[in-house]
Each structure stands twice: as C-alpha cells, then as structure tokens.
Amino acid sequence: MNVLVPLPFVLPLLGAALAMASRRRKAWLRILAPLVGAGVVAAAVALLAAVARDGIIAVQIGGWAAPFGITLVVDRLSALLLVVSATVLLAIMLHAVAEGAGGLERRSEPGVFHPAYLALTAGVSLVFLAGDLFNLFVAFEVMLASSYVLMTLTPTAERVRAGMTYTVVSLTSSIMFLTALGLTYAAAGTVNLADLSARVPELPAATRTALGLLFLVVFGIKGAIAPMHLWLPDSYPVALTKVTAVFAALLTKAAVYALIRVETLVFPREHGSWVMLVLAAATMLLGTLGALTHDDIHRVFSFTLVGHIGYMLFGLALFNVAGLTGAILYLVHHIVVQATLFLVSDLMQAHTGETSLRRLGGLARLSAFIAVLFFIPAMSVSGVPPSSGFVAKLALFQAGLGSGRPMAYAVTGVAVVASLLTLMAMARIWTLGFWRPRPEDAGEPPATESYTRGGVRAMQAVTAFMVVGGLLIAVLAGPLASWSHRAAADLVDRSAYRHAVLDGRSP
Amino acid sequence: MTGPALVLVVTVAVLFATGFDLLMQRSLIRVVVGFMLLGHGANLVLLLAGGAAGAPPLLGGGSARTMADPLPQAMALTAIVITFGVTAFLLAMAYRSRRLLGEDEVQDDVEDRRICAEHHRDEPWDVPPEERDPLEQDEPEGDGA
Numbered sequence: 001m002n003v004l005v006p007l008p009f010v011l012p013l014l015g016a017a018l019a020m021a022s023r024r025r026k027a028w029l030r031i032l033a034p035l036v037g038a039g040v041v042a043a044a045v046a047l048l049a050a051v052a053r054d055g056i057i058a059v060q061i062g063g064w065a066a067p068f069g070i071t072l073v074v075d076r077l078s079a080l081l082l083v084v085s086a087t088v089l090l091a092i093m094l095h096a097v098a099e100g101a102g103g104l105e106r107r108s109e110p111g112v113f114h115p116a117y118l119a120l121t122a123g124v125s126l127v128f129l130a131g132d133l134f135n136l137f138v139a140f141e142v143m144l145a146s147s148y149v150l151m152t153l154t155p156t157a158e159r160v161r162a163g164m165t166y167t168v169v170s171l172t173s174s175i176m177f178l179t180a181l182g183l184t185y186a187a188a189g190t191v192n193l194a195d196l197s198a199r200v201p202e203l204p205a206a207t208r209t210a211l212g213l214l215f216l217v218v219f220g221i222k223g224a225i226a227p228m229h230l231w232l233p234d235s236y237p238v239a240l241t242k243v244t245a246v247f248a249a250l251l252t253k254a255a256v257y258a259l260i261r262v263e264t265l266v267f268p269r270e271h272g273s274w275v276m277l278v279l280a281a282a283t284m285l286l287g288t289l290g291a292l293t294h295d296d297i298h299r300v301f302s303f304t305l306v307g308h309i310g311y312m313l314f315g316l317a318l319f320n321v322a323g324l325t326g327a328i329l330y331l332v333h334h335i336v337v338q339a340t341l342f343l344v345s346d347l348m349q350a351h352t353g354e355t356s357l358r359r360l361g362g363l364a365r366l367s368a369f370i371a372v373l374f375f376i377p378a379m380s381v382s383g384v385p386p387s388s389g390f391v392a393k394l395a396l397f398q399a400g401l402g403s404g405r406p407m408a409y410a411v412t413g414v415a416v417v418a419s420l421l422t423l424m425a426m427a428r429i430w431t432l433g434f435w436r437p438r439p440e441d442a443g444e445p446p447a448t449e450s451y452t453r454g455g456v457r458a459m460q461a462v463t464a465f466m467v468v469g470g471l472l473i474a475v476l477a478g479p480l481a482s483w484s485h486r487a488a489a490d491l492v493d494r495s496a497y498r499h500a501v502l503d504g505r506s507p
Numbered sequence: 508m509t510g511p512a513l514v515l516v517v518t519v520a521v522l523f524a525t526g527f528d529l530l531m532q533r534s535l536i537r538v539v540v541g542f543m544l545l546g547h548g549a550n551l552v553l554l555l556a557g558g559a560a561g562a563p564p565l566l567g568g569g570s571a572r573t574m575a576d577p578l579p580q581a582m583a584l585t586a587i588v589i590t591f592g593v594t595a596f597l598l599a600m601a602y603r604s605r606r607l608l609g610e611d612e613v614q615d616d617v618e619d620r621r622i623c624a625e626h627h628r629d630e631p632w633d634v635p636p637e638e639r640d641p642l643e644q645d646e647p648e649g650d651g652a
Contacts, residue, residue, distance in 0.1 A: 148600075164535065
C-alpha cells in the first residue's frame with residue numbers, strides 16, 4: 001500500500017515532464033493529460049480504500065526516520081479530499097480538452113496549458129499528503145508556481161495586470177509562511193506536524209498564540225479569508241474560464257485544508273477560537289454582499305467563493321467534532337459546486353461571448369440545457385434543500401447551535417443571512433442572464449469564438465457530469481457525513497495521527 | 508554566539524522592513540526588489556532557527572555535539588531555489604507588463620474603478636453606461652494618486 005502514497009503527485013509530475021517534452025504535438029497532449037488525470041483518480045480511490053481498511057498510512061520517504069525525513073501521511077480527511085480534487089481536476093482537464101478540440105486551442109499558448117496544469121495537479125495532491133510543514137510549503141509553491149503560469153496564459157494587458165497582483169500577493173504570503181516555519185523550528189526544533197503536535201503544547205502560551213496567528217494569516221491570505229481576500233475577486237475573474245474554475249475549486253480549498261490540518265494538529269483550542277469566528281462572519285458577509293454589487297458573472301462567482309470560505313472557517317473555529325464535520329462536508333461540496341459554476345459560465349460564454357449581466361439575457365430561451373446546468377449548482381451553492389449545499393450548511397448550523405456559545409449562535413445567524421444573500425446573487429444571475437429577454441440596447445453581441453458543434457457538446461457533457469457529481473454528494477450524504485465525522489474525530493483526537501507517523505509502521 | 512546572531516537578527520529586521528516597504532510601492536521593479544529582500548530575510552530566519560554555528564554536518568566529520576543543525580540549511584537551500592525561480596518569473600512578468608501597458612506601474616482594478624465612478628454618478632447599477640469600454644475611459648496618468 002505504501003507504494004501508492006506518493007503516486008498522486010509523482011504521476012502528474014512525470015506527466016508534466018512528458019507533456020513539456022512533447023508540447024508541440026497537441027493531439028498527443030490531449031490524450032496524455034487526461035490519462036494522467038485518470039491515473040491520479042485511480043491512485044486516490046485506491047488510497048481511500050486502503051485508509052478505510054487500515055486507518056492512517058504514513059510513509060517515510062527514503063527511509064529517514066519520522067521527525068527528520070520527509071513524511072507523507074494519508075488519513076481519512078486527506079484521502080477524501082484527494083479523491084474529490086483528483087476527480088474535479090480530471091473533469092476540468094476534459095473540459096479544456098473538449099474546448100481545445102472545439103476550436104479554442106489557439107487562444108492559449110501552444111502546449112503550455114497541459115504541463116502547467118499537470119504540475120498544478122501534483123502540487124494540490126502534495127498539499128493533501130504532506131506530513132511536515134516544510135513539504136507543505138514546497139507543495140504550495142509547486143501549486144502556486146503553476147498557477148502563476150496558468151493565470152497569465154494568453155497574456156492580455158488586463159491579465160498581466162491581474163496576474164502581477166495575484167503573484168505578488170501569493171508570494172508575500174509564501175514568504176510569511178517561510179518565516180513562520182523558521183520561527184516554529186526555532187521554538188520547537190521540528191517541522192514534522194506529528195512531532196509538533198507533541199512539542200508545541202509545551203511552549204509558552206504567548207509563543208503558541210503568536211505562531212498560531214501567524215499561520216492563520218499565512219493561510220488566510222492564500223485562502224482569501226476577510227480582510228485578506230481583496231486580491232481574489234480582482235485576479236480570478238480575469239484568467240481563462242477553465243483556469244478560473246480550477247483556481248476557485250482547489251487553490252483556496254487547499255489553503256483551508258492546510259489551515260484545518262495545522263490548527264487542529266498543532267494549535268488545538270478546546271474552547272474554539274473567537275478570532276476565527278469573527279473572521280468567519282466577516283468573510284461570509286463581505287463575500288456575499290460583494291457578489292450582489294458586481295456585474296460580471298465571474299466576479300459574482302468569485303465573491304460568493306470568498307463568502308463561502310467563511311463557512312469552512314466557521315466549522316474550524318468551533319474546534320469540535322461537529323464543527324469540523326461540517327467544515328469537511330462543506331469543503332467537498334464547495335470544491336465540486338464552485339468548479340461547476342465556472343464551467344457553466346464558460347458554456348454561457350461559448351454561446352453568447354458575454355460575461356456581463358448588463359448585456360446578457362435570454363439564455364433560457366437560447367439553451368434550456370445550459371439553464372438547467374446553471375440552476376442546479378446555483379441552488380446548491382445557496383443551500384436550497386435537497387442539494388449538497390443544504391446538507392453541508394445544515395451540518396454547520398447544527399454544530400454552531402450545539403456548541404452552546406453565544407458567539408457561535410451569532411455567527412450561525414450571520415451564516416443564515418449569508419446563505420440568503422447568496423441566493424439573491426444567484427437569483428440575480430438567473431433573472432438577468434437567463435429569464436429576461438436580451439436587452440435591446442445591449443448592442444451587437446461580440447463575435448463568439450468559433451466552436452465546433454462537437455466541442456460544445458463535449459463541454460456540455462463534462463459540465464453535466466459535474467452537475468451530476470454535485471447531486472451525488474447530496475444523495476450520498478449519509479455515508480459521506482459518517483466518513484467526515486470519523487475524519488473530524490481523528491482531527492480532534494490526534495493520537496492516531498501521531499502514532500502512525502512517529503511509532504513505526506514505516507515500510 | 509550572541510554577537511553574530513544579534514547582527515543577523517538586526518539584518519533580518521532591516522530586510523523585512525525595507526522589503527515590505529518596497530512591496531507596497533507602485534513601481535513594479537521596486538516590488539520585485541522588495542520581494543527579493545523579503546526572500547533573503549526569510550532565508551536568514553531559517554538559518555537563525557538552526558541555532559549556533561558549528562562544525563560542518565558531515566558524517567564522520569566530528570562529534571554530533573559540535574555540528575551545526577543541517578535541517579535548516581537544507582530548508583534554506585530549497586527556499587533559495589524556489590525564490591530564485593519565482594523572481595525570474597516576476598521579472599519576466601514585469602517586463603511583459605511594461606511591454607503591454609507601456610508603464611512600469613501597478614494598475615488599478617478596472618471593475619473597481621467602474622463601480623467607483625458609477626457610485627459618484629449616482630446611477631443604479633443596471634443602467635447601461637456609455638458604450639465605451641471601461642479600459643479606454645481612463646487616461647493612464649489621471650489615476651496615480
């Protein structure tokens with residue numbers, strides 16, 4: 001089983017190298033990249049099965065003993081997220097391949113997309129697998145370095161402007177990560193997460209608080225937690241839509257995962273964290289209110305993304321099993337649904353060439369199929385029952401109300417309001433984009449890219465697959481919730497993780 | 508041990524202060540230099556985290572007690588490689604930005620400017636503004652402040 005553990009990031013790295021070497025042969029790239037993606041999905045599913053059977057798996061790379069070497073760990077949380085992220089990455093890759101085959105390939109630089117995308121896949125997988133802080137840093141760098149390239153694919157002036165902001169903000173947070181890492185090593189003498197979880201509680205309370213807050217800022221910037229979210233709605237909407245879909249689905253979620261992992265394992269707080277509760281409430285409100293003011297669909301989606309990061313932070317802030325269960329469910333739901341929304345908006349663009357609500361209209365008449373594809377994830381992200389968003393929100397609300405703390409009650413109230421605001425934002429897109437006739441003064445529609453019929457069909461099929469995936473989360477809510485519950489229990493308990501990493505069972 | 512360590516701590520402080528100051532400037536090249544300074548500062552923090560200087564950490568090179576801690580050195584080495592690569596990318600992007608935008612300045616977000624302008628005009632959001640693209644509405648020199 002141990003051989004399987006590094007596969008989710010070794011495979012795409014090899015694939016990226018191969019793709020880089022043969023980047024002129026586009027037909028070959030269109031086969032290679034999805035194949036590698038499918039391989040990652042297979043490895044992730046196998047890991048999930050292995051974790052279900054044997055519990056937490058830890059691998060010491062090169063046989064170096066735990067606190068000194070590189071450790072990879074798969075527990076229930078990381079196995080679940082690996083499967084979900086690999087599936088979403090594969091779906092978006094298929095969407096991109098369909099788009100390329102459908103006549104859009106010339107838009108992107110020849111052969112840069114596939115290698116960069118595979119490297120991004122490797123980075124995302126490594127984030128979920130990393131068992132020490134330094135590898136977490138390296139994983140983020142692999143992921144972000146590829147994202148800088150993807151962000152500025154087909155560099156228009158607007159994209160370079162936004163890409164510069166995005167890159168500089170990400171790098172600043174990376175430097176702070178590195179600094180926090182150095183300070184942690186100076187204080188505790190280790191960067192291995194399992195080892196840290198034993199040593200950090202012995203540190204003075206002030207040092208612990210300072211380090212915990214520093215990591216909150218680091219992952220808060222990467223994960224777009226208010227008030228450190230301002231870079232996201234500025235930069236994400238500008239990239240190619242398929243790229244924005246990956247970013248929105250996975251980059252911020254990887255940061256949220258890292259925050260959950262580090263804060264629960266190394267800086268557990270028995271009574272929750274009021275700082276995080278306040279930040280969660282602010283993130284929910286600022287994000288969803290921002291979504292209501294904007295005109296460009298991508299910006300609306302980006303703002304709802306920010307708002308919904310607040311829900312995951314809310315679950316973490318409670319620091320109990322119920323809250324973390326909700327946060328994990330929300331992560332899974334949101335990865336799928338956010339990617340779907342952006343894929344749908346890519347379809348809308350393929351049909352109309354527009355993303356501005358001011359000029360959009362009549363899409364329901366133009367294509368009822370796209371209207372359905374938009375409606376389902378839009379309801380899901382707003383948390384309307386019986387969608388996956390409802391399940392995840394219900395778990396969070398129950399956790400908030402069950403925690404018995406007045407502050408958590410207040411934040412639960414804010415979360416309900418933010419859900420309604422999301423519903424309003426989605427309803428606005430529905431009314432203006434789909435339901436009303438196209439405004440007459442909107443002027444001539446811009447020339448749409450010449451897609452072939454087959455290409456559009458394939459893109460629709462991939463999006464439909466994602467919509468069905470989102471529905472599956474709601475259908476499978478029972479098993480998923482019990483799995484998340486056990487993952488959350490492992491996060492709170494910590495002894496199983498420590499035992500697996502530090503007390504042998506190495507290959 | 509306190510001597511060199513104290514010098515390093517002060518160096519880190521200066522690097523971070525100047526780095527963050529430069530990062531917040533509008534000129535892209537200053538931003539890049541600021542990032543480089545921050546990178547050096549962070550690497551020094553890693554080195555400092557290793558504790559006092561000692562013998563080279565090689566197997567058979569003396570007793571373990573006198574050796575320097577090799578782990579932070581390995582981490583700093585990796586971090587140097589990463590910051591090096593990313594700096595190259597940043598420079599390329601600053602160059603591209605200058606080619607495309609004709610100036611070496613961080614630009615404002617177009618949508619933000621549009622919302623701001625509409626707010627001042629006191630119009631509801633869904634009234635179509637003039638047909639011109641918002642990108643072309645602003646003269647580049649008018650928004651520096």
